[in-house]
Amino acid sequence: MPAGQRGRPDTPARTQLNLGRALPFLVLALTFVADLLTPDRERFDRLLVAAPALAAVTWSVPGTIGIGALAIGARLLLSVIRGEFAAAPELVANLTVIAGVTAAAAWVSHVRTRYDQDLRELTAVAEVVQRVVLRPLPDRLGRYDLHLLYVAAAAKARIGGDFYEAVRIPGAVRIMLGDVQGKGLGAVETASVLLGSFRAAVNDAPDLARLADRLDEGLARYGAWDPDSDAAERFATVVLVELPDGEDTARLLSCGHPAPLLQRGAEVEPVSFTDPSLPVNLAGLADSHHRIEEVPFGPGDRLLLYTDGVSETRDKGGTFYPLELRLRGWAREPDTELPALLHKDLTRYGAGGLDDDVAALLVVYPAGPR
Numbered sequence: 001m002p003a004g005q006r007g008r009p010d011t012p013a014r015t016q017l018n019l020g021r022a023l024p025f026l027v028l029a030l031t032f033v034a035d036l037l038t039p040d041r042e043r044f045d046r047l048l049v050a051a052p053a054l055a056a057v058t059w060s061v062p063g064t065i066g067i068g069a070l071a072i073g074a075r076l077l078l079s080v081i082r083g084e085f086a087a088a089p090e091l092v093a094n095l096t097v098i099a100g101v102t103a104a105a106a107w108v109s110h111v112r113t114r115y116d117q118d119l120r121e122l123t124a125v126a127e128v129v130q131r132v133v134l135r136p137l138p139d140r141l142g143r144y145d146l147h148l149l150y151v152a153a154a155a156k157a158r159i160g161g162d163f164y165e166a167v168r169i170p171g172a173v174r175i176m177l178g179d180v181q182g183k184g185l186g187a188v189e190t191a192s193v194l195l196g197s198f199r200a201a202v203n204d205a206p207d208l209a210r211l212a213d214r215l216d217e218g219l220a221r222y223g224a225w226d227p228d229s230d231a232a233e234r235f236a237t238v239v240l241v242e243l244p245d246g247e248d249t250a251r252l253l254s255c256g257h258p259a260p261l262l263q264r265g266a267e268v269e270p271v272s273f274t275d276p277s278l279p280v281n282l283a284g285l286a287d288s289h290h291r292i293e294e295v296p297f298g299p300g301d302r303l304l305l306y307t308d309g310v311s312e313t314r315d316k317g318g319t320f321y322p323l324e325l326r327l328r329g330w331a332r333e334p335d336t337e338l339p340a341l342l343h344k345d346l347t348r349y350g351a352g353g354l355d356d357d358v359a360a361l362l363v364v365y366p367a368g369p370r
Helices: 011-037 045-058 061-082 089-134 185-201 208-225 325-328 335-349
Strands: 144-151 160-171 172-178 237-245 249-255 261-264 266-272 293-296 302-306 358-364
Touching: 011 045, 011 293, 045 208, 045 237, 089 185, 160 185, 160 208, 172 185, 172 302, 172 358, 185 208, 185 237, 185 261, 208 237, 208 249, 208 302, 237 302, 249 266, 261 325, 266 325, 302 325, 335 358
Parallel strands: none
Antiparallel strands: 144 358, 160 172, 172 237, 237 249, 249 293, 261 266, 261 302, 302 358
């Protein structure tokens, strides 16, 4: 799982589930007491039927039937306390309704249980796919610490159109972070193709320029193999980073991607790309060329790579998220806390929460000895 995102089950959701499971018993108890404490003309026993109906939402089929049986038992006990005849028409009608609702509730519980099981299986498959396509990053790679924030915009989704990878190769660490145009499964497909191309080329590409070319070539080759796929029709912005061993420097190449932020203490500035390349899969529209920027990157420095899901989050007034300002304010915050801080702040800042995929990778060159 990407760092800083998935963890233990959500406590509020678990609390709601427990309350939902207790609700049928609360209805039974309140209905029984209310019926005993009110005159005969204000009967509440008809509300007992609500207990099995509510049970279908959270209880299994046996549990739902059991709660229905409790409702029938409660109605019979009330009849005994009132001294009703066993064959009284009203009693027979009440018991018939409760039994009918219990049977219907048991069927609803069965359908819900099957749906929940299917959903759990799909979630398990999604987690496997995530581990294959978007593998968890190590906390440390070479002499650098990595801290990731990754959130897919689609409800319940584990993977979106944003993608990342970091690899240790002989003599350097190479990192890619990108964003596919559009959303949905087509964007995920394009992201998986680019990740595969990066992993295939990262070790033997002589520099970042050649690595960027291999990304273009991989997407074009995939389109030729599968002409019906819309993956070849999409483009992606990408930023590539190379951190060479034995040098306090970072080499960067941008294919139409937002400029990473370089932080030294409280000073934050975007990396300047004097001649950024076109996004991947658009290079054929112009002469292909790549310019690699080189910036100092020494002990204590932090480099934040991010997608436009971060920088283009807007508040109710339409103002973009002030990422540089926030990063300055978090200069003294522990590196490990930054992804969680950013996620919380983005969610609070956005007018409608997060409506786009979000990926942010903080690369830290620790100041102390390793």
